[in-house]
Amino acid sequence: MKILSKLYMFIxxxxxxxxxxxxxxxxxxxxxxxxxxxxxxxxxxHELFQDEEAISALKNSLVLAISSSVIATVIATFGALGLHHxxxxxxxxxxxSVTNIPMMNPDIVTGISMMLLxxxxxxxxxxxxxxxxxxxxxxxxxxxxxxxxxSVMPRFNQLDSSLSEAALDLGCTPASAFFKVELPQxxxxxxxxxxxxxxxxxxxxxxxxxxxxxxxxxxxxxxxxQTVHNVKFSMYALCALIVFVILIILLVVNFSGSxxxxxxxxxxxxxx
Numbered sequence: 001m002k003i004l005s006k007l008y009m010f011i012x013x014x015x016x017x018x019x020x021x022x023x024x025x026x027x028x029x030x031x032x033x034x035x036x037x038x039x040x041x042x043x044x045x046h047e048l049f050q051d052e053e054a055i056s057a058l059k060n061s062l063v064l065a066i067s068s069s070v071i072a073t074v075i076a077t078f079g080a081l082g083l084h085h086x087x088x089x090x091x092x093x094x095x096x097s098v099t100n101i102p103m104m105n106p107d108i109v110t111g112i113s114m115m116l117l118x119x120x121x122x123x124x125x126x127x128x129x130x131x132x133x134x135x136x137x138x139x140x141x142x143x144x145x146x147x148x149x150x151s152v153m154p155r156f157n158q159l160d161s162s163l164s165e166a167a168l169d170l171g172c173t174p175a176s177a178f179f180k181v182e183l184p185q186x187x188x189x190x191x192x193x194x195x196x197x198x199x200x201x202x203x204x205x206x207x208x209x210x211x212x213x214x215x216x217x218x219x220x221x222x223x224x225x226q227t228v229h230n231v232k233f234s235m236y237a238l239c240a241l242i243v244f245v246i247l248i249i250l251l252v253v254n255f256s257g258s259x260x261x262x263x264x265x266x267x268x269x270x271x272x
Contacts (some may be wrong), residue, residue: 014025020243021242023236023239024147024240024243025037026233027044027045027163027209027233027236027239027240028040028041028042029041029044029233029238030043032044032233044233044234044236044237045157045234045237045241047232047233047234047237048234048235048237048241051232051234053222054219054222054234055237056217056220057217057218057219057221058238060133060217060218060219060220061202061219061220062202064133064136064137064140064198064201064218065140065197065201065202066080066196067137067200067203068140068141068144068201069144069148069194069195069197069201070194071137071141071189071212072140072141072144072148072193072197073148073152073193073197075141075145076145076148076149076151076193077148077152077186077190077193078100078147078198078221079099079149079184080149080152080155080156081152081156081178081182081236082178083095083096083153083156084153084156084157084159088151098134099145099146099149100146101146102142102143103143103146103147103150107143107204107206107207108206110142110143110206110207111139111206111208111209111210111211112141112210114135114138114139114142114207114210114211115210115211118131118135118138118211129130129213130213131211131212131213132212132213132215132216132270133216134210134266135211135213136208136211136212136216136218138211139208139211139247140201140204140208141208142208142209143200143204144200144201147193147197147200148193148194148196148197148198149193150193151189151192151193151196152189152190152192152193153189154189155185155186155188155189155190156182156186156189158185159182159185159186161243163181163182164178164182167180167181178267202219203220204218204220205220205221205224206220208220209221219238222254223235
């Protein structure tokens with residue numbers, strides 16, 4: 001059984017990481033071919049940084065992902081606060097169901113529906129330029145909201161209501177009680193929701209395809225346009241760099257978490 005379990009784990013990890021490993025290896029292939037490996041070279045990385053269109057698409061994606069995730073996190077945090085203090089359960093359940101619709105809908109349905117909405121509004125307001133950064137931002141905030149809310153809401157449910165009541169009894173206003181007592185306790189959920197929203201916005205293609213314009217092109221749209229012809233090997237280099245950046249972020253987060261956990265254990269040992 002141990003051999004079978006190890007073989008199963010090997011197959012799973014191979015299916016998950018073999019494509020990424022092949023991508024990274026061939027991003028250093030001087031020949032620019034998947035059929036042969038002629039030698040290690042940084043040629044495609046150099047070509048990537050010379051590609052102004054790719055760099056512009058990357059900047060657009062980062063600006064859009066940061067903006068949409070921050071806005072969605074702010075809205076979801078205050079929305080979770082309102083739901084947490086809402087007493088009528090049937091209204092709370094109804095709002096939960098409505099906010100989960102963008103998460104349950106297929107991306108293509110959300111993309112088409114938002115495209116039709118923007119065209120309808122532009123027709124009423126008589127705008128000629130319908131799509132652009134504004135439509136992309138609204139669309140990304142919309143589909144990010146349920147995921148961020150899903151990350152923040154459990155933190156509010158875990159709050160001890162007696163702490164807020166004690167703060168109010170000691171002279172805090174409801175606003176100051178939120179910022180001084182409740183907000184510090186839900187920050188981990190806010191950060192995880194922010195990171196999730198940023199990742200989903202950076203990765204999105206289907207919805208962006210329906211509400212974007214040629215004047216504002218995101219990185220997934222740029223890569224998709226490359227598939228019409230032969231994909232540039234500089235795109236392999238770009239994907240490899242993204243993998244390295246994500247790996248470094250994960251290592252930093254995990255290392256900082258383990259350091260904090262170790263410090264807490266030492267403090268508990270000293271107290272005992």
